[in-house]
Amino acid sequence: MRPFTNLIPFEDARRIVLENVRPIEDVEEVSLLGALGRVLAEDVVSSINVPPFARAAEDGYAVRAEDTYGAGQYAPKEFKLIGEINTGEYKEINVGKGECVKIATGAILPKGADAVVRVEDTDEENGIVRVYRPVHPGFDVAPEGEDIKKGDKVIEKGTFLNPPKIGALAAIGISKVKVYRRPRIAVLPSGNELVVPGEKIEKGKIYDVNTYTISSVIMENGGEPVIFPFVMDDKEDIEKKLREALNYDMVVFSGGSSVGDRDLLIDVVSKYAKVLFHGVQIKPGKPTWCARGDKLIFGMPGFPASCLNDSYQFLAPAVRKMARLPPKKEKIVKARMARRITSTLGRMQFFTVRLKDGYAYPAYKTSGAITSLADSDGYIIIPANSDLVEKDEEVEVHLWGD
Amino acid sequence: MRPFTNLIPFEDARRIVLENVRPIEDVEEVSLLGALGRVLAEDVVSSINVPPFARAAEDGYAVRAEDTYGAGQYAPKEFKLIGEINTGEYKEINVGKGECVKIATGAILPKGADAVVRVEDTDEENGIVRVYRPVHPGFDVAPEGEDIKKGDKVIEKGTFLNPPKIGALAAIGISKVKVYRRPRIAVLPSGNELVVPGEKIEKGKIYDVNTYTISSVIMENGGEPVIFPFVMDDKEDIEKKLREALNYDMVVFSGGSSVGDRDLLIDVVSKYAKVLFHGVQIKPGKPTWCARGDKLIFGMPGFPASCLNDSYQFLAPAVRKMARLPPKKEKIVKARMARRITSTLGRMQFFTVRLKDGYAYPAYKTSGAITSLADSDGYIIIPANSDLVEKDEEVEVHLWGD
Numbered sequence A, B: 001m002r003p004f005t006n007l008i009p010f011e012d013a014r015r016i017v018l019e020n021v022r023p024i025e026d027v028e029e030v031s032l033l034g035a036l037g038r039v040l041a042e043d044v045v046s047s048i049n050v051p052p053f054a055r056a057a058e059d060g061y062a063v064r065a066e067d068t069y070g071a072g073q074y075a076p077k078e079f080k081l082i083g084e085i086n087t088g089e090y091k092e093i094n095v096g097k098g099e100c101v102k103i104a105t106g107a108i109l110p111k112g113a114d115a116v117v118r119v120e121d122t123d124e125e126n127g128i129v130r131v132y133r134p135v136h137p138g139f140d141v142a143p144e145g146e147d148i149k150k151g152d153k154v155i156e157k158g159t160f161l162n163p164p165k166i167g168a169l170a171a172i173g174i175s176k177v178k179v180y181r182r183p184r185i186a187v188l189p190s191g192n193e194l195v196v197p198g199e200k201i202e203k204g205k206i207y208d209v210n211t212y213t214i215s216s217v218i219m220e221n222g223g224e225p226v227i228f229p230f231v232m233d234d235k236e237d238i239e240k241k242l243r244e245a246l247n248y249d250m251v252v253f254s255g256g257s258s259v260g261d262r263d264l265l266i267d268v269v270s271k272y273a274k275v276l277f278h279g280v281q282i283k284p285g286k287p288t289w290c291a292r293g294d295k296l297i298f299g300m301p302g303f304p305a306s307c308l309n310d311s312y313q314f315l316a317p318a319v320r321k322m323a324r325l326p327p328k329k330e331k332i333v334k335a336r337m338a339r340r341i342t343s344t345l346g347r348m349q350f351f352t353v354r355l356k357d358g359y360a361y362p363a364y365k366t367s368g369a370i371t372s373l374a375d376s377d378g379y380i381i382i383p384a385n386s387d388l389v390e391k392d393e394e395v396e397v398h399l400w401g402d
Helices: A008-020 A162-172 A210-220 A235-245 A262-270 A304-323 B012-021 B163-171 B210-220 B237-247 B260-272 B305-324
Strands: A025-033 A059-064 A079-087 A101-103 A116-117 A120-125 A127-130 A151-153 A175-181 A183-189 A224-227 A250-254 A272-278 A289-292 A296-301 A332-337 A348-356 A358-361 A378-382 A395-401 B026-029 B060-063 B076-087 B099-102 B115-118 B122-125 B128-131 B151-155 B176-180 B184-189 B224-227 B250-254 B276-279 B289-292 B295-298 B332-337 B348-357 B359-362 B378-382 B394-399
Touching: A008 A272, A008 A289, A008 A304, A059 A079, A059 A127, A101 A127, A151 A162, A162 B210, A162 B305, A183 A210, A183 A235, A210 A224, A210 A250, A210 B163, A235 A262, A235 B295, A250 A304, A262 A272, A262 A289, A262 A296, A296 A304, A332 A348, A348 A395, B012 B276, B012 B289, B012 B305, B060 B076, B060 B128, B099 B128, B151 B163, B184 B210, B184 B237, B210 B224, B210 B250, B210 B305, B237 B260, B250 B305, B260 B276, B260 B289, B260 B295, B295 B305, B295 B378, B332 B348, B348 B394
Parallel strands: A079 A101, A183 A224, A183 A250, A250 A296, A332 A358, B076 B099, B184 B224, B184 B250, B250 B295, B332 B359
Antiparallel strands: A025 A175, A059 A101, A059 A116, A079 A127, A120 A127, A272 A289, A289 A296, A332 A395, A348 A358, A348 A378, A378 A395, B026 B176, B060 B099, B060 B115, B076 B128, B122 B128, B276 B289, B289 B295, B332 B394, B348 B359, B348 B378, B378 B394
């Protein structure tokens, strides 16, 4: 059994992971609403002007602006009403001198007209409209192409599609769009002690946690987990499943990275990939490894708190980069430590806490306890060169996402 | 045509909306991974201890701790190796005085033993194990129930299920879980000018944007949009579609709330619901209304920037409350205003900006332009009693989510 001889600092491990991620190149076409939260894989250029015509920005009367000059509250100008255009209608009307057309917000401005007089600045009687306020050319008219011009690059390749972007695509008439395919990530829990939740548990066995936490983190970060059956502590079985897993975009093992089993797993993986690191100066999550062959391969620790912490710290940014999503914007709140806590010198600790009334209460139990994370609101980071956080000290709590 | 006589302040409008939301009561059963991001609809109590047995926390030898007392680097204590227990195995072994059992991390602690000596503190030869370091009872043993105790309430009803919570459910063997059903929200775009994206556009028509932005916001906040065909500007059609829409949990109209059409829509809605407000002191998004009958009904403005802003400000928190999701944690960054901008006194403005090198550049065009939002990274809020933001003034930019 080999000890961990080369623990590397957290920042180095994260950098190495990210340097070794290859963003997805494959593209798929999805519906407009199916593109929400995805990443655009093509430049989208508008083939139309938006709006496609000059339109009224308010309800009123379309006029030639110059005919309104000099109008006042006690000196209205009179216009002959020659028609009406509703929103969505097209009519061949030409507005001449002294003429006006009743127009609804959003309706196409008739030829000849260059302004709209608001309905509240007018009155209408027997086909005559009196205008009590002058307007300048362009008043309450939204010009053709005001929003988007034909030929404009509306959204660039690589853009994350949020609701405003989906709206811009709709505005130019796009109903389908090319996005990058989601990374498909093989999840391989290993260990003879594991039982699938829902099944009967026997003496000496425990329920598999890591498959579900790893898969959740993958799903939260734009990937699709592909869950494998349990890998047995047996070279042949590891190799068979690894070869199949390498058909996917990334591979994540869990368990089999403690001193007992890791040699077996690492030995097999080493035939297909170069081990980039094995062991990180963090707590929980020390016995993690990462390898790169054709695909990036993670070896997550078997202990649930270690595995989930490593999933957040290494797997999540890797999946996001592969999916071409922007880095996660962390949510951090300040709090005061409710109790003095100690940490291990030489390892950066992700110490989980519960928040209450502005105080952070220790939630961390052990790396084997999923409740170390499940009963917490987030974590504080205690640097490797520090072993103490004092009571009442201000801390930054990194919140789990929601 | 009735003017807006009773514009209400933004905070009042938001409070009224939230007061009138009834959280979903219906429950559905989903798979464990299907529960990610959902809200638990039952208290989950553990029927087992986790771990279900005392187990080794490290690889080593299970011993009676007292037999190791006095061991030292030059004075090892000798133990008779009487067996081996691997992770996942169960063996009937009893560890007596001076005896030890080889044990793997996670394996069940044999009877009689109360501690584990780490492998690095031992050597083994011909069935004799020498221990070079004393251990106290419980050393490197994770006691039964250390993580979760049988009968513990593991997760409370109403909890948002993030990856750590999914992990805790897995740990106690849960494969299906009851969550609140997602709100189903009827989306009814109205206006004779609308064309579905992807179809051919005729003169005087524009592509429908609001259906896609409203639906995106609903999806981002835990709801399911149910998209209706366009509502025509016609009482009968409005009533027919409204009655059908009232079968869903919430109803969102868009368009038909400008001075021109809104009377028609509001008149019909008033037969089924009480109008809570009509017109809000904000820009963009002033001509919005909200009504409550059996269901909450929104009337969003037709202009795309107004509609989307109102969707973020009113619809999103309403959908989240209905879905029982925690309020969105806003992502806010500080920046300096790159240019002096002016606003309208008396209306709170959501002024969109682009971020670059720590500066916020104006992105806002008009309420009719979807690019007012699509070409921005977020918005600043200019209060109703202010009409100016100076160049270089520090501003808080609320980022669109991703």
